[in-house]
Amino acid sequence: MTAVAPALLLGGCGLWPFGKPPSPAEPEQPRQAPRAEPRAEPRPLSERTRRYLASRGHEVIEERPLNVRADCSFRDELGYAGRLDLEVRDADVRRFAARVDVPRRGSCRFDLADFRQATSLPTITLTGAQSRCTVRMWEQGSKVTVAFSDCQAQCDGGTFDYLWPILVEAPSGRCF
Numbered sequence: 001m002t003a004v005a006p007a008l009l010l011g012g013c014g015l016w017p018f019g020k021p022p023s024p025a026e027p028e029q030p031r032q033a034p035r036a037e038p039r040a041e042p043r044p045l046s047e048r049t050r051r052y053l054a055s056r057g058h059e060v061i062e063e064r065p066l067n068v069r070a071d072c073s074f075r076d077e078l079g080y081a082g083r084l085d086l087e088v089r090d091a092d093v094r095r096f097a098a099r100v101d102v103p104r105r106g107s108c109r110f111d112l113a114d115f116r117q118a119t120s121l122p123t124i125t126l127t128g129a130q131s132r133c134t135v136r137m138w139e140q141g142s143k144v145t146v147a148f149s150d151c152q153a154q155c156d157g158g159t160f161d162y163l164w165p166i167l168v169e170a171p172s173g174r175c176f
Contacts, residue, residue, distance in 0.1 A: 063122050065091035066137060068144045070168045072175040079103035084166055084175050086146070088137065091120035096135070098146070100163055106156025108163050110135065110148070128153070144168040 045053075045060060053060055068088050075081040082100035087093075096112040115126035115135065123138040133151035137144060147165040148154075155163065168175045 065121065066124055066139050066144065067091075068137075068139070068168060068170045068173075070144075070173040070175055072168070072173060074166075074176045080164075082166060082175075084146070084168070086168065088124065091124060093117055093124060093126065093137075096126070098166065100166070102159050102162045105162050106159035108148075108151065108155035108159055110151070110154055114154075139170065142170050144170050 050060055066088050067090065068086060070084055070086045073081070073083040080100075080102055082098065085095055085097040087095040093112060096110065096115070098110040099107060101107045110133075112126075114129055114131075115133075116129055117124065118127045119125040123136050126135040126137075128134070128151075131151070131153040133154055134149045135151075136147045136149070139145075145165050145167055148160075148163055151163070152160045154160075166175055
């Protein structure tokens with residue numbers, strides 16, 4: 001009891017046992033939203049740069065609006081199957097509906113009414129109106145890729161973990 005009395009006495013004097021007392025926290029400043037830098041317009045490549053790239057075996061891919069039309073379905077040997085209805089004219093998505101069925105997992109469904117088009121060049125980006133889902137479309141050679149990210153809300157259970165991009169052959173409209 002006698003050892004506790006001096007500790008209480010010192011505690012009552014306001015002495016901080018570990019050096020300086022902590023300073024009061026400064027009030028937090030409201031965070032400012034990061035400013036988006038305007039995207040610089042791409043400069044066309046000079047003829048000299050084109051020749052240099054060609055001499056090294058590189059192909060220059062010109063940025064152009066995407067045009068594709070597909071009304072197709074696909075199925076692999078394990079039962080992974082899907083259906084795609086897509087029409088893009090001059091990088092403007094006119095129709096987009098997709099369903100992918102993953103065996104023993106469930107399915108994912110996408111409809112243009114649930115998205116808004118955020119970008120058109122160099123890739124098309126559709127963002128979910130009510131979700132974080134993003135659908136991106138781009139052309140590489142004669143194939144168009146339709147890829148999905150953060151689209152768990154459009155899928156049953158954990159099906160999104162098994163969702164692959166859909167590939168479309170632009171000339172024929174066939175998908176796989």
